[in-house]
Amino acid sequence: MKHLFLTAMAVLALSCNSAQTGASQKITRVDYANTITSADLKQHLYTYAADDMEGRMTGSKGQRKAVDYLRDFYKKEGIPAAQANGDYFQHIPASFFSRMKDSITSENVVAFIKGSEKPDEIIIVSAHLDHVGMDKDGNVFNGADDDGSGTVAVLEMAQAFQKAVKDGNGPKRSILFLHVTGEEIGLFGSRYYTENPIFPLENTVVDLNIDMIGRIDPNKKETPNYIYLIGSDKLSQELHDVSEEVNKNYINLELDYTYNDENDPNRFYYRSDHYNFAKNNIPVIFYFNGVHEDYHKMTDTPDKIEYDLMAKRTQLVFETAWELANREGRIKADADKIKAAK
Ligand SMILES: [Zn+2]
Numbered sequence: 079m080k081h082l083f084l085t086a087m088a089v090l091a092l093s094c095n096s097a098q099t100g101a102s103q104k105i106t107r108v109d110y111a112n113t114i115t116s117a118d119l120k121q122h123l124y125t126y127a128a129d130d131m132e133g134r135m136t137g138s139k140g141q142r143k144a145v146d147y148l149r150d151f152y153k154k155e156g157i158p159a160a161q162a163n164g165d166y167f168q169h170i171p172a173s174f175f176s177r178m179k180d181s182i183t184s185e186n187v188v189a190f191i192k193g194s195e196k197p198d199e200i201i202i203v204s205a206h207l208d209h210v211g212m213d214k215d216g217n218v219f220n221g222a223d224d225d226g227s228g229t230v231a232v233l234e235m236a237q238a239f240q241k242a243v244k245d246g247n248g249p250k251r252s253i254l255f256l257h258v259t260g261e262e263i264g265l266f267g268s269r270y271y272t273e274n275p276i277f278p279l280e281n282t283v284v285d286l287n288i289d290m291i292g293r294i295d296p297n298k299k300e301t302p303n304y305i306y307l308i309g310s311d312k313l314s315q316e317l318h319d320v321s322e323e324v325n326k327n328y329i330n331l332e333l334d335y336t337y338n339d340e341n342d343p344n345r346f347y348y349r350s351d352h353y354n355f356a357k358n359n360i361p362v363i364f365y366f367n368g369v370h371e372d373y374h375k376m377t378d379t380p381d382k383i384e385y386d387l388m389a390k391r392t393q394l395v396f397e398t399a400w401e402l403a404n405r406e407g408r409i410k411a412d413a414d415k416i417k418a419a420k
Pocket residue numbers: 206224225261289290
């Protein structure tokens with residue numbers, strides 16, 4: 079008995095010792111970024127873009143199943159709802175969708191990590207949760223890249239920030255994880271949020287929006303270590319400079335600004351949810367892999383996603399959010415650019 083007790087004490091002493099060794103090594107932002115793995119992203123995406131989500135058409139049964147998945151994730155991770163009443167859903171009434179031919183309601187999903195020093199200043203990380211549904215024969219548009227990729231990237235980033243919170247390394251500014259609905263039918267969820275913001279828009283520092291980061295543009299087959307960035311310098315040169323610096327220091331993707339050109343005929347800057355923030359003079363970055371042969375087709379499936387590349391792109395967004403949340407000063411929109419935007 080005594081002998082056993084001593085053995086147990088020895089094991090306990092050893093394990094304490096090793097735990098101390100672990101704690102004495104400083105945990106860095108890179109360690110948190112590295113918790114975002116291709117395996118985790120893949121696991122989430124195979125569920126989120128599965129056939130039983132029925133293509134996540136706004137207001138449909140499948141979309142409701144999708145928002146339940148997101149809410150359950152945040153609950154399980156212990157990441158609170160962004161609304162004071164504890165509801166993870168920002169409910170959007172049918173009247174807001176009144177120009178749709180069928181009367182529908184829908185919801186954004188809102189989770190929140192409160193900043194430790196500047197809780198009133200809000201960093202938004204966003205992606206749209208909906209897709210285009212099914213055809214009349216019940217064939218599913220899975221939308222794995224569009225925008226399952228952005229959706230599960232937001233989940234993984236939230237988990238990484240929450241790990242930092244648990245270690246006492248939480249962000250100084252607050253982070254809103256914003257999953258918007260109704261993108262495919264006209265950017266409804268992001269417009270609803272900006273017209274009914276949970277946190278004042280004047281305290282909203284930035285929107286980092288992800289819409290499709292899991293695939294490779296056919297033009298980029300030879301140089302796949304890239305991501306298109308759109309909007310980063312349109313309202314704030316400082317945001318653009320921070321984004322470039324973070325990439326250089328931590329990630330090393332090719333940041334391609336082809337679609338940031340005002341004269342680009344695709345006009346992607348105006349075509350996803352970040353634009354509802356930009357038009358309110360909130361600086362934005364839109365992260366995008368470009369269109370590909372499966373864009374808005376039934377063949378946009380999870381088996382075609384490049385998970386390692388997607389993890390690297392997600393880490394870029396995470397590191398950028400980390401920097402914007404923790405740096406000394408709040409990034410500013412430029413006066414001349416704001417005027418130009420109006
Ligand atoms: Zn999309």
